Amino acid sequence: MGIRATPYSIPKYKYSQSSKQVYMLFFPEQLTPKAVIHLVRILYVDTVSGVIIETPLIPVHASEVQVIDLQGGILSPGFIDIQINGCFGFDYSSAFNDKQDKQSFLKAYNESMGQLLEYGVTSICPTVTSSQQHVYHDVIPILGLKTRSSNKADSLGVHLEGPFISPIKKGCHPPEAITDMKHGYISLQERYGQGFEQYAAIVTAAPEVQGCSEIIPQLTTNSPTVFSIGHTMADFDLALSAVHSGATMITHLYNAMPAHTARDVGVLGLISATKDTLPSDKIPFYGIIADGVHVHPSAVRAAYMANPSKTILVTDALYLIGLEDGHYQRGNQSVQKKGSLLLLQGTDTIAGSATHLIDCVHNLIKWTGIPLAEALATITNNPATSLNIAHRKGFLRPGCDADLNILSADGTLKEVYKLGQKIHGFKSKAAN
Structure with a gap:
């Protein structure tokens, strides 16, 4: 029995003609993220193309196929982090x-992308925070180059978080780098560089910034780039207008935006907008940092329950993730790391996160009571759908890359596969 047919066709020339190069994964329990597998117990992976296939092209004989029995465990697509500023000592905003x-x-x-696989993170949007022009021109063509590798995490395109944001809600973004779009689309091209659209998966900006309302439809209509509302003082009406113009995402919900009140719901009001205001299919996706520092557990629970299929867990990790506690320098800023808490030195301003994505999943489970399988959708199905790449990432179905994680029932990460290749030297990551 194989995966049931999907609406799109799969070109057969992409796949190996030998059954010896096919994995057959058997899972006796249906515990994968909802809506990705429908009562199917066998998944075929072609190890030459690194893609999930419907069935092998030739008859499969048990002696010729490597069978991986999950033994009651959980098979998940590889994890996707759409907002990560760096890791293991490497800052993506470095000039x-x-x-x-x-x-x-x-x-x-490349080393940092390889290390991410140890935590089941197989694809990311390397995130560049508000920077000067030369930094963008240096790093965007590198970080935004979309990759497909069997030995490191893939880049899905760069996430440009700033510099077109509110100075009032800048967070730890350097104020000297923040600017507006008074020259319209030219402002983006000058700061990011000509042709940035081919590299940019997400642009986060504040709708109230001069010139922003005009560029949203231009950016989202003429390129695959997603516009995300963030670091903003926008009220509900302005945020709603941005959605009608083409915005389809909110960056780190709750953080760097006005608080929700009874009469002024702000950007947060979008996630539970009434149907007469915003059709349910137009409600934007929203990232949320479930590290126990950025957002109160009750707020995380409320956001998830409002719209589970639009919730995306992100780390917003700084380059300090994976490093020892202490004081570190980032540009002109001094950052103090204590566990998962990162603060600008001498302030209570949060400077990013140091919590791994799988730990955010465990937090979500603890705070909401949802099953592990449902929680995994927030770092697999949902981010892939938000970036319009669900045909190739984030799902267990034919045509998608065989980026796979095997977890035990308690959420311990046991094995990682990248494009169908087992990551050797991987150490099991237990739930915290």
């Missing part, structure tokens, strides 16, 4: 000045 610096940047970047 470089010469060829040697560029080579060092590339080396550190």
Whole structure:
């Protein structure tokens, strides 16, 4: 028995002609994220193309196929983090000045992407916070180059968080880098560089910034780039207008935006807008940092319950994730790390997160009481759908990359596969 047919066709020339190069994964319990597998117990993976297939092209004989029995465990698509600023000592917003610096940047970047696999994170949107022009021009063509690798996490395109944001809700973004769009689309091209759209998966900006309302439809209509509302003082009406113009996402819900009140619901009001105001299919996706620091557990629960299929867990991790506690320098800013808490030195301003994505999932389960399978959808199905790549990432169905995680029933990460290749040297990651 194989995966049931899907509406789209799969070109057969992409796949191996040998059953010896096919994995057959057997899972006796239906515990994968909802809506990704429908009463199917066998998943076929072609290890040459690295893609999930409907059935092998030739008859499968048990002696010729590697069978992986999940033994009652959970099979999940690889995890996707659409907002991560760096990891393991590498900052995605780092500038470089010469060829040697560029080579060092590339080396550190590739190493960090490899290390992410140890935590089941198989795809990300490397995130660049508000920076000067030369930084964007240096890093966007590198971070935004969409990759497909068997030994490191893939880039789905860069997430440009800023610099077109509210100075009032800048968070830890350097104020000297913040600007407006008074010259319209040219402002984006000058700051990010000509042709940035081919590299940008997400642009986060504040709708009230001068010129922003005009560029939203231009950006989202002419490119695959997603416009996300964030770091903003926008009220509900302005945020709603941005959605009608093409915004389909909210960046780190609750953080860097006005608080929700009884009469002024602000950006937060979008996630539970009435149908006469906003059709349910137009409600934007929203990232939320479930690290126990950025957002109160009760607020995380309320946001998830409002619209589970639009909830996306993100880490918003700074490069300090994976490093020891202490004081670190980021540009002109000093950051103090204590566990998962990162603060700008001498302030109570949160400077990012140091919590891994799987730990955010465990927090969501603890705070909402939902099953692990449903929680996993927030880091697989939902982010893939939000970026319009559900045909190739984030789901267990034919045509999607075989980026796979095997977890025990308690959420311990046991094995990781990238494009059908097992990641060796992987150490089991227990639930915190």
